[in-house]
Each structure stands twice: as structure tokens, then as C-alpha cells.
Amino acid sequence: MNKLKGVFAALLIPYDKDGKVNHEKLEKFVEYNIEVSGVQGLYINGSTGEAFMLDSEERKEILKTVAKAAKGRVSLIAQVGQLNIYKALEEAKLAEELGYDAISAVTPFYYKFSEEQILEYYKTIAESTSLPLIAYYIPLLSNVTFSMATFEKLFKIKNVAGVKFTATDLYTLERIKAKHPEVLVYYGFDEQELSAAVYGIDGFIGSTFNVNAKRAVKLHELVQAGKLKEARELQAEINDFIDVVLANGLYAILKEIIRQEFDMETVYCRLPMTQDISKYADEAKKIRDKYLK
Numbered sequence: 280m281n282k283l284k285g286v287f288a289a290l291l292i293p294y295d296k297d298g299k300v301n302h303e304k305l306e307k308f309v310e311y312n313i314e315v316s317g318v319q320g321l322y323i324n325g326s327t328g329e330a331f332m333l334d335s336e337e338r339k340e341i342l343k344t345v346a347k348a349a350k351g352r353v354s355l356i357a358q359v360g361q362l363n364i365y366k367a368l369e370e371a372k373l374a375e376e377l378g379y380d381a382i383s384a385v386t387p388f389y390y391k392f393s394e395e396q397i398l399e400y401y402k403t404i405a406e407s408t409s410l411p412l413i414a415y416y417i418p419l420l421s422n423v424t425f426s427m428a429t430f431e432k433l434f435k436i437k438n439v440a441g442v443k444f445t446a447t448d449l450y451t452l453e454r455i456k457a458k459h460p461e462v463l464v465y466y467g468f469d470e471q472e473l474s475a476a477v478y479g480i481d482g483f484i485g486s487t488f489n490v491n492a493k494r495a496v497k498l499h500e501l502v503q504a505g506k507l508k509e510a511r512e513l514q515a516e517i518n519d520f521i522d523v524v525l526a527n528g529l530y531a532i533l534k535e536i537i538r539q540e541f542d543m544e545t546v547y548c549r550l551p552m553t554q555d556i557s558k559y560a561d562e563a564k565k566i567r568d569k570y571l572k
């Protein structure tokens with residue numbers, strides 16, 4: 280399970296102007312994450328990958344390209360959750376065949392599913408492969424909130440090994456870790472890494488780790504060593520960076536920073552996101568020079 284601990288970037292995806300995934304540039308994005316940013320793992324087809332705007336074939340091709348580019352250097356988690364559970368099962372099977380270390384699945388959204396229906400969704404996906412499954416809990420975007428009782432039922436499902444906890448309810452976070460030390464818990468708000476790390480959680484999954492993972496790894500180490508004053512100072516340094524990134528356009532700035540590293544042609548976001556991010560180039564260069572050199 281150690282392969283599943285640490286700092287994972289929620290991988291950004293370079294799209295072309297026509298909305299197609301640019302796989303040649305995607306390999307570069309993977310290279311940058313591993314060799315420059317210093318990630319310990321990659322979380323594929325999550326929110327940051329704009330994956331909920333893709334069809335299953337596009338998501339499968341991304342899983343293949345990332346596995347090929349990573350060459351076993353870092354751990355890989357494939358997010359397969361979606362409303363079409365049959366496609367989720369296909370993607371989960373593919374991830375297992377490609378040698379991914381785990382699968383993950385966002386809570387089913389849009390329709391008001393009952394607790395029983397949500398647990399059945401997780402059971403169906405979890406039993407479809409031998410891989411550990413990390414539930415992707417993000418009430419902010421999914422509109423699905425679990426009680427502690429629901430989390431307890433979720434963790435009883437065979438192969439459910441953890442939760443990617445992207446919420447500010449640190450009371451529940453602490454209760455999960457205190458009552459289920461065997462469950463892998465990842466925190467999802469990069470700007471609050473310190474607040475979660477003190478509860479002894481296992482890892483972090485986030486967008487800014489595509490370019491700033493080294494600091495997140497260091498912050499985790501400082502907390503584990505009990506050096507909280509230094510950890511607070513580092514979180515402040517990280518948040519100075521996150522402040523300007525959020526103020527300018529999260530995905531745009533982060534994608535531009537990677538693009539500039541390899542002097543690649545323009546990359547895009549996927550509609551309905553703001554597609555053309557080239558106007559952020561100057562700001563991204565300033566941010567990169569100030570915070571990432």
C-alpha cells in the first residue's frame with residue numbers, strides 16, 4: 280500500500296483547439312510532473328483532467344498514454360467514476376490491464392441517488408477488478424454529502440481501500456482516520472494540506488501538484504517530523520503561489536507553465552471551459568519565474 284501514499288497530481292490534460300486530446304503533449308505533461316514537479320503519483324481522469332466532459336473512448340486513450348509515458352516511475356490511479364456505470368467498468372478493467380495501482384470513482388451525481396444506490400454503485404465497480412478502489416468524495420462539485428455512517432458502510436465494501444476527501448469537514452476527516460486507520464485517506468484541497476496532514480492522512484491529490492509537488496512532499500515530511508512551525512511557513516509559501524494561480528485561472532496558468540517548459544505550441548482547455556488559454560502566457564511566465572524557479 281506504500282505505493283499509494285504521498286503526493287499525487289490530478290493530471291492536467293492538453294487539448295487541441297478542436298477539443299481532441301493531444302497525446303504527444305500529454306506525454307510531455309506526464310514527463311514534467313515526474314521529472315520537474317516531483318510527483319509521487321498521478322491521478323488520472325479526475326476533475327482537473329476535465330474528464331467529466333470526455334466520452335469513455337477519450338478517457339481510455341488517456342489511461343493508455345499515461346501508462347506508456349509514466350513507464351512505471353510513479354504510482355497511477357485511474358478515476359473511472361461516471362453516470363454510465365458500464366463504461367466505468369470497462370475503464371476499470373482497462374486500468375487493471377495497464378497495470379494501474381488503483382482505481383477511483385466519483386460519487387454518482389446529478390440524479391438524487393439514495394445511500395443504498397450509491398453503495399451499490401461502489402460495490403459494482405469495486406468487485407469488477409482486483410484493484411483497490413478509492414472513493415472520490417467531493418461534495419462541492421458532486422452535491423453528494425456522506426454521513427459518518429455512510430462512510431462506515433462504504434469502507435465495508437470489499438476492495439474499497441480509501442477515500443479522496445475533497446471537503447472542508449475536518450471533523451469527519453479526523454473521525455475516518457481515527458476509527459479506520461487502515462483506510463487510505465487523501466486530502467484534496469492543496470491550500471489546506473497542512474490542516475489535513477496533522478491527522479496522519481496518507482496522501483494528497485490535487486491540481487497544483489502538476490507543477491508544485493516538491494513543496495507538498497516537503498510539507499508532508501515536515502508534519503510527519505513534527506516540525507509544525509516550518510510546515511506553517513511552507514504552507515504560507517505554497518498559498519502565496521496558489522493565490523495568484525487562482526486569481527488568474529487555475530487550469531490555464533498551470534497548463535501554460537508546463538507548455539512553456541517544453542516550448543510547445545498552444546494548448547487548450549475543453550469546452551465548455553474557457554478554451555483558449557494563450558492570453559495567460561505572460562502571467563504564467565511571471566508566476567513560474569517568481570514561484571517555481
Ligand SMILES: CC(=O)N[C@@H]([C@@H](O)[C@H](O)[C@H](O)CO)[C@@H](O)CC(=O)C(=O)O
Binds near residue numbers: 529
Ligand atoms: C475542486 C477542485 O478542483 N479541487 C482540486 C484541488 O486540487 C484544487 O484545484 C486546489 O486545491 C486549488 O483550489 C482537486 O481536489 C481536484 C482533484 O483532485 C481532481 O482533479 O480530481
